[in-house]
Amino acid sequence: MEDWDLIVVGSGPAGSIAAAEAAKAGMRTLLLEKRTLPRHKTCGGGVPVALGAIAPDIDPSVIAEKQVRFMRHTWQFGSPVLAPVASEDSKDDSLTLWMVQRSVFDHYLAMRAVRFGAELRDGVTVKSVENAKEGVTVHALTNGGEISHLHSDFVIGADGVNGVIAKSAGLQFKRNIAMAMEVEAPHSYHDGNEILREDAIHLEYGAVPYGYAWIFPKADHLNVGAGIFLPQAQKQMRGETLRETLLKAMREYMSSVGVEMDWNRLRIYAHPLPLWSGKHRLNTLDGRILLAGDAAALVNPLFGDGILHAARSGKIAAECLVSGDGENYTNAINSQFADNFDAARKLAKFFYQWTGLVYKYGISRPSATHTAARLLCGEALFTDVAGKAMRRIRAAMSK
Numbered sequence: 001m002e003d004w005d006l007i008v009v010g011s012g013p014a015g016s017i018a019a020a021e022a023a024k025a026g027m028r029t030l031l032l033e034k035r036t037l038p039r040h041k042t043c044g045g046g047v048p049v050a051l052g053a054i055a056p057d058i059d060p061s062v063i064a065e066k067q068v069r070f071m072r073h074t075w076q077f078g079s080p081v082l083a084p085v086a087s088e089d090s091k092d093d094s095l096t097l098w099m100v101q102r103s104v105f106d107h108y109l110a111m112r113a114v115r116f117g118a119e120l121r122d123g124v125t126v127k128s129v130e131n132a133k134e135g136v137t138v139h140a141l142t143n144g145g146e147i148s149h150l151h152s153d154f155v156i157g158a159d160g161v162n163g164v165i166a167k168s169a170g171l172q173f174k175r176n177i178a179m180a181m182e183v184e185a186p187h188s189y190h191d192g193n194e195i196l197r198e199d200a201i202h203l204e205y206g207a208v209p210y211g212y213a214w215i216f217p218k219a220d221h222l223n224v225g226a227g228i229f230l231p232q233a234q235k236q237m238r239g240e241t242l243r244e245t246l247l248k249a250m251r252e253y254m255s256s257v258g259v260e261m262d263w264n265r266l267r268i269y270a271h272p273l274p275l276w277s278g279k280h281r282l283n284t285l286d287g288r289i290l291l292a293g294d295a296a297a298l299v300n301p302l303f304g305d306g307i308l309h310a311a312r313s314g315k316i317a318a319e320c321l322v323s324g325d326g327e328n329y330t331n332a333i334n335s336q337f338a339d340n341f342d343a344a345r346k347l348a349k350f351f352y353q354w355t356g357l358v359y360k361y362g363i364s365r366p367s368a369t370h371t372a373a374r375l376l377c378g379e380a381l382f383t384d385v386a387g388k389a390m391r392r393i394r395a396a397m398s399k
């Protein structure tokens, strides 16, 4: 049986960053991915530049199709507010957002892990893991139908929201699932449209109950999407109703910015998002199996972003294993995320319940965009911002 120091399951940002970090530190690392790379990933592809602090060698010119420095907000397609993420004369790019295509970005990160010494095998689906005193046995199946049994000292489950590692390792917990959809619409920025900017993300709040819709600029297309981020509300809108609600919002949003598209020709993707739902055990007691990224439900409950957190948790997971501290991984994650995401969850409940009023008294203030960008990249913490923001908006509402 093949023997590895570490097997990482899933080559999204969590898995590839973990594999790179572990391989760099000298662990014999195998990265397994069930799809054939490059592969589509349902996502908006907005990535805070802060990712560069986790993986400083990343070359934005390869992965970032656009660099965003503005946000354009609307409420029910009206009351537009365009504001910079940093003050306009600032030379500081730390709040910029990279607009990536996940097929390119994820492939780049997987190849980066290979450059650091990890072995990548795509087209291999992990079916289950068995944890024993002498290590972990990973049972996998190739696309060609070949079964393999691999042995490893450690396993990182970075296999996303529907991954098998959590279940197989006894690390399952009840998650708060949100739902989002996206479509890639071909677009040229030279068609005279005066609303859409290639240096701005466009965010619409009133079109989706308990959520928002977005238009993100990419090189030759727009990523158009919508999500419902209050799981309780989403439960009332199962199946077709949910799909129709999101699709309607996306269609109306595009019309409102003056772009008519043939929706029948576009491929629409939907995917669940595991929002942070509080502290849970993310490693087996012996510290051999760890969960990272969406598999650990590390999606920000307010914005619904998960890439930076996936990457950060992947790095923490690898660091814990490299230093022989896998048993302490859950604590390491909680000290990095728990208070901040708990505060974000409180703000999300408030925000998605009173969105119109929050728009009027919060989002439409120019400083709100700057704060949102600081929260997105981790320069500001929800623990510092959420309570104050809710108090201020409540006070304005009661006047």
Ligand SMILES: Cc1cc2nc3c(=O)[nH]c(=O)nc-3n(C[C@H](O)[C@H](O)[C@H](O)COP(=O)(O)OP(=O)(O)OC[C@H]3O[C@@H](n4cnc5c(N)ncnc54)[C@H](O)[C@@H]3O)c2cc1C
Pocket (backbone or CB within 6 Å): 009, 010, 011, 012, 013, 014, 015, 032, 033, 034, 035, 041, 042, 043, 044, 045, 046, 047, 124, 125, 126, 127, 158, 159, 160, 161, 162, 163, 164, 180, 181, 182, 225, 270, 271, 272, 273, 292, 293, 294, 295, 299, 304, 305, 306, 307, 308, 310
């Ligand atoms: C519509 C939508 C829009 C979003 N937009 C944004 C955004 O703009 N910015 C942002 O930061 N976040 C966004 N997110 C969230 C973001 O996509 C996720 O949080 C992020 O991809 C999590 O990364 P990950 O590495 O944990 O998991 P994933 O990216 O899901 O990667 C998991 C990998 O594991 C593989 N895998 C699964 N099971 C197995 C198995 N059994 N064996 C082997 N491999 C397996 C999968 O094929 C996949 O490649 C969005 C999500 C959705 C649904």
